[in-house]
Amino acid sequence: MTPTTSEAARIEASVSLPVPDLDADGLVDLFDEGPRLVGTRCDACGRTMLGDRIVCSDCVGTAVTRVALPATGVLYAFTRLHVGAAGVRALGYVDLAGDVRTLADLREDGQPLQPGLAVEFAVDGDDWYFAPSAGPAASAPAASAPAAADANLHANPHDEVEED
């Protein structure tokens, strides 16, 4: 068989390689700022996502950078789970600055949990959790907790349409 001569005709199919995502160490890592939730930022469009990711779920860009996510956020909703092995477990969704939401264990630290509460990331041995922000930050001024301002916009669903 005659070898092909044209350059274009000799392009081979590229080999897609599997991602060893099962080897990832979990959602928390030690960054310059200290222990933080791991995030991934898209170099092309700036979309930030939770965890180690290889592709932007928005623009499908594959040039992405591993980043530390902010340590402060706003509690969107929570529950105390009574089923399962852990006894009563407080769980919630926390909205971090930069529009990243994470599921998180919550500790109350004497302050009753409620949606809209400013919360802070913390590590305790192998566990990580969010707890109400200490001191005046708990009242969530926009300067110290930018995500709080974001979330307040959404408190009234008629104010803003956040459909996709």
Added chain:
Amino acid sequence: MTENVHVISAAMVPFGKHRSSSYVGLAVPPLIDALRGAGVEKADVDAVYVGHSYGGMMTGQRICKEIGLGGVPTVNVDNACSSGATAVHEAWSAIAQGLVEVAVVIGVEKLTQFGGGTLPLSPEDREVKQGIVMPAVYAMRANRYLYETEATPEDLALVSVKARRHGALNPFAQFRTEVSVEEVLGARPVADPLTLLMCCPTGDGAAVVVLASERARARLGISSSMRVAASVLHSGRVSEGFRDMTYPEISAHSAHDAYEAAGIGPEDLDMIELHDAFSIAELVYYEAFGLAERGRGIDLIRDGRTTFGGDVVVNPSGGLLAKGHPVGASGVAQIAEAFWQLTGNAGDRQIDDARWAMTHVTGGGTAGLDHGACTVHLFEAA
């Protein structure tokens, strides 16, 4: 250009804890009854679609071979809580395109195989690794809904009370007894603010419907059926950040597309079977389906507008809360209920002069999605 598709027969086993029955044992009896109900012979069946999530490999083939039904395409469908309705959607799609004349759809699930506890979710999912379970997802939805609206835990309880009152009329329901608001609020807490009686039970079951083209319906001499006016299937769209948990986008979009396809609106509906896996769900779906303004779903349940004698009867079967929720079976069972209502065969729970029905299932806990899959069907008495 699509052909009219009809549901011409339905059958199901009562939902419940059928510990001595396998997937085959659950599904073969309604399969026989559904075929006989329409006078359909094995040789008339062009394709079989089977919805299940935990039945394992070749569930549909294991069932069908018991009656010697084979040699035609048999498609096993997993779409979590939407598995059964997705199977109906696939059957509808094949008939509407003229590829198939008569299709059998089986929805079947056996949850007692897990010995209790919450529904097993994919261990590959990020939030599942963190310990999320479905009651927690709906509990957070409820937490936020109570925070944003005038709703109270009593409103959540009213949904369960209505479901159990309807279920008491339905011989196919897992729960046949009524409960009071006090009993619902005082039941064991599962995930605050949801108590055990605000959560659908674990159970087993199977439901079967037969779909046919207009031509096959005439050939089989079927006089009483319902026309599929819309069959819509959506999958969830990821949100890395903020998501309004009080407005389930996948259900709202699916319902919107269904209304548009059928040329009707929420005010035309006589009944809805919706996905009340947890009582909060019913309130937010009232709003997603356009039955109430945002935040005002509570008015419908408080004023009795979604029970018999109201504007639209929601979950006349008792819904997932009372009838039960064997995941892959639920979507087909809802369509069976619509079939019996629209053909006047619903017994004590018959809705007078029912003409239009909606069925809705959604589910599949997946991080970043409202739900994994949602199916909405609209039917018209024919």
